[in-house]
Amino acid sequence: MPIHATAADHIQDLGAYVSASPSSFHAAHEAGRRLEEAGFVRLDELEPWDGGPGSFFIIRDGALIAWVVPENAGPTTGFHILGAHTDSPSFKLKPKPTTGAYGWLQAGVEVYGGPLLNSWLDRELQLAGRLVMRDGTEHLAATGPLLRFPQLAIHLDRAVNDGLTLDKQRHMNPVWGLGNPADFDVLAVLAASVDGATVDPAGIGGYDVVIADTQAPAVFGGSGEFFASGRLDNLSSTHAGLSALIAHAGSSLPEDAPIAVLAAFDHEEIGSNSRSGACGPILEDVLVRISDGLGATVSQRRQALAASFCVSADAGHAVHPNYAERHDPANHPVLNGGPLLKINANQRYATDAPGAALWARLCGEAGVPYQEFVSNNAIPCGSTIGPLTATRLGIRTVDVGVALLSMHSARELCGVEDPLRLASVAELFFAAAP
Numbered sequence: 001m002p003i004h005a006t007a008a009d010h011i012q013d014l015g016a017y018v019s020a021s022p023s024s025f026h027a028a029h030e031a032g033r034r035l036e037e038a039g040f041v042r043l044d045e046l047e048p049w050d051g052g053p054g055s056f057f058i059i060r061d062g063a064l065i066a067w068v069v070p071e072n073a074g075p076t077t078g079f080h081i082l083g084a085h086t087d088s089p090s091f092k093l094k095p096k097p098t099t100g101a102y103g104w105l106q107a108g109v110e111v112y113g114g115p116l117l118n119s120w121l122d123r124e125l126q127l128a129g130r131l132v133m134r135d136g137t138e139h140l141a142a143t144g145p146l147l148r149f150p151q152l153a154i155h156l157d158r159a160v161n162d163g164l165t166l167d168k169q170r171h172m173n174p175v176w177g178l179g180n181p182a183d184f185d186v187l188a189v190l191a192a193s194v195d196g197a198t199v200d201p202a203g204i205g206g207y208d209v210v211i212a213d214t215q216a217p218a219v220f221g222g223s224g225e226f227f228a229s230g231r232l233d234n235l236s237s238t239h240a241g242l243s244a245l246i247a248h249a250g251s252s253l254p255e256d257a258p259i260a261v262l263a264a265f266d267h268e269e270i271g272s273n274s275r276s277g278a279c280g281p282i283l284e285d286v287l288v289r290i291s292d293g294l295g296a297t298v299s300q301r302r303q304a305l306a307a308s309f310c311v312s313a314d315a316g317h318a319v320h321p322n323y324a325e326r327h328d329p330a331n332h333p334v335l336n337g338g339p340l341l342k343i344n345a346n347q348r349y350a351t352d353a354p355g356a357a358l359w360a361r362l363c364g365e366a367g368v369p370y371q372e373f374v375s376n377n378a379i380p381c382g383s384t385i386g387p388l389t390a391t392r393l394g395i396r397t398v399d400v401g402v403a404l405l406s407m408h409s410a411r412e413l414c415g416v417e418d419p420l421r422l423a424s425v426a427e428l429f430f431a432a433a434p
Contacts, residue, residue, distance in 0.1 A: 004243065008219075010420040017239045018229050022128035022142050022212035024062030024086040024266045027049035027139060027235060028414065030240050031064050031264060032390040033056060038246045040066060045285075051293025055249045058286065060106060062086050062208075062266035063276035066242075066285045068249045068430070072259040075296035076364050078307030080258040081395065082244070082426050083278065083385045084314065085238035085268035088230070089113035089408045091120075091172065093127065093209040098186045105177035106149060112210060113269030117166045120211075121151040121408035125174065127190055139194040145214045147174035147187065156365050174211065213410045225336055225416055230318035236419050237313035238264045244426035253431060258288060258308070260430035268314070268385055278385035284393060309358065310397040311429055312350060312386030313422065315412075316340040316373045318389035328374050333403045335415030339370035339422045342384070342399040349387035355398030362428050368421040371403070401427075416422045 004010035010264040032042060040055040049056075053073060057066035059430050063086065070077075091109035106236055107127070108218035109118075128142040149172060154160055166172060176186060190209065191199040217229035241262040267277035274280055290299040318333040333340055341359050342349040351359075363370045375381035390397040405413040 001379065004420065005006065007417045007420045009421065010243070011219060013243070014239045014419050015227075015229060016234065018231050018235050021086070021231065021235055023130070023208075023210050025130045025208065026128060026140055026142065027086040027238060028059045028064040028264065028266075031066070032059050033240065034242060034246065034307035035066055035382050038249060039323045040249065049293055049294065050291055060282055061276040064111050064262065065282060066245055066266045067259060067261040067286070067290065069259050069290065069294075070253045072257070073259055073294055075294050075300040076303040076307065077294070077311070078258045079261050079290075079395075080303050080430055080432065081261040081283070081308065081310040082429065083263045083265065083283075083310055083312045083389055084240040084241050085234045085265045085385060086238055087113070087266050087269050088233055088235070089115035089269050091115070092311075093129075093186075093207065093213040098184060099173065099179050100175075100179075100181040103178055104172045104299060105179055105184055105186075105314050106175050106177050109172065109211060110175065111168050111172065114408055116406070116409045117168070117172060118164055119406070120172075120213075120400055123213050123410055124148060125211050126214050127186070127209050128212050128260070129207060130220055131190060131194065131204050131209075132206045133199070133203045135203075136207040138360060139197055139199055141190045141193045141209070143189055143193045143425055145272055147176045149212065152235055179194045187252070214311055215320075215411065218234050219416060221262075226413060227416050227419075228411055228413050230411055232402070232404055233315040233407050234268070234313075234401075234415055236315055236414060237422070240402075240419055240423040240426055241313060241393075243423045244430060247427050248430040251431070254433065256433050257431055265385055272388055278388040279392070283389065287393075305393060305395055307427075310389050310392075310395045311343060311359075311426065312384050312389060312397055312399045313400045313426070314342075314384040314386075314399070315404045315407060316342050316401045316412075317407060318405050320405060324378060325377060328376050331372050331374050333371040333373050335405070335413070336404065336417040337371045337415075338363070338371040339403050339425065340371050340403050342401060343372060343374045344393075347387055348381050348383040349399035350390045351399045352396070355396060358424075359398050359400060362425050362432065366421075366424045366428050367426055370400075370409065373403075
């Protein structure tokens with residue numbers, strides 16, 4: 001089993017991970033901290049890597065790759081990869097970010113991905129991300145409650161309940177204080193929020209900063225069956241893979257164990273086209289260097305990839321009781337019904353019959369129920385890193401994930417039981433025979 005034996009313990013740890021991860025950079029950093037605590041060694045991409053068995057990880061910007069090489073690994077040993085992503089839909093701080101009018105201080109932000117705009121209204125929000133100084137040093141920053149997107153009162157828009165329309169440029173400018181924008185700098189607030197360092201805002205050369213909700217995750221419902229939190233898409237999967245890999249590294253591995261890999265990419269919500277995204281070279285770079293360390297020739301590396309498998313883990317949709325017509329009429333996933341097996345005829349998900357069979361076998365061995373998800377034919381589905389990884393590396397891939405309501409909301413909803421179930425199956429997958 002993963003490091004937490006009960007769903008209650010696991011969900012509390014998921015909440016702690018999400019709270020520590022208001023940006024993709026924080027998510028990668030917190031995952032790295034946990035891995036080091038479990039005995040993993042952080043490697044530097046600028047340095048040579050020794051080959052051989054052990055537990056390792058790298059962080060590239062807001063992405064993390066971690067892996068466990070078993071004692072008996074050789075040049076043709078395959079990889080079992082769980083792919084997830086660290087970013088979530090949000091808003092990103094623009095250049096010249098300190099704005100305002102009529103005595104208000106505001107922040108200039110750009111929409112990141114596809115957030116449900118209305119869900120961000122009237123919440124206490126924070127700025128979080130990385131600050132890069134002119135000398136190249138980097139700092140993580142998180143302000144705590146600072147901003148709010150204030151909604152217009154119903155007295156000034158009597159028809160608002162007949163249909164709320166939000167203009168991304170005019171209406172999505174959060175307030176963060178009172179005063180003349182010429183006299184204040186939101187970057188100074190960010191600089192002051194860096195933990196353990198004194199940062200001069202004038203020395204900031206660049207920044208990657210997003211808005212994140214500050215409300216603490218919560219368990220609720222008639223029987224405590226629900227879990228609400230920001231960024232469950234897709235920190236629920238990153239946390240499941242992280243928990244499973246740590247448990248895997250601390251267990252007795254079979255002689256024919258594959259090389260277990262957690263690939264937590266950044267920028268999935270905006271298409272994955274970056275040096276730390278699934279369309280970029282980060283995963284292939286790591287796999288090549290692992291193979292090189294095991295003495296693989298080019299041909300043997302190809303053999304290893306042919307023997308490999310990827311589980312693409314990303315949140316999916318539970319049936320919505322008020323909008324059941326938006327779902328497939330025969331497939332209605334529910335919260336706490338088990339993780340989803342995501343299927344799409346047009347390969348928006350990479351699941352095929354062998355992948356479905358592997359997932360069914362692993363869930364059976366773990367004693368975990370699973371549910372199939374397929375979209376309504378009239379409503380095209382989104383996609384994941386699954387098809388990208390399958391296309392880029394030629395590795396057979398299956399798409400899975402935890403069922404959510406309110407996906408891309410500032411605060412999403414899952415079942416308390418499902419995250420542990422996903423982690424349990426992931427741990428079996430990491431050790432499964434090729």
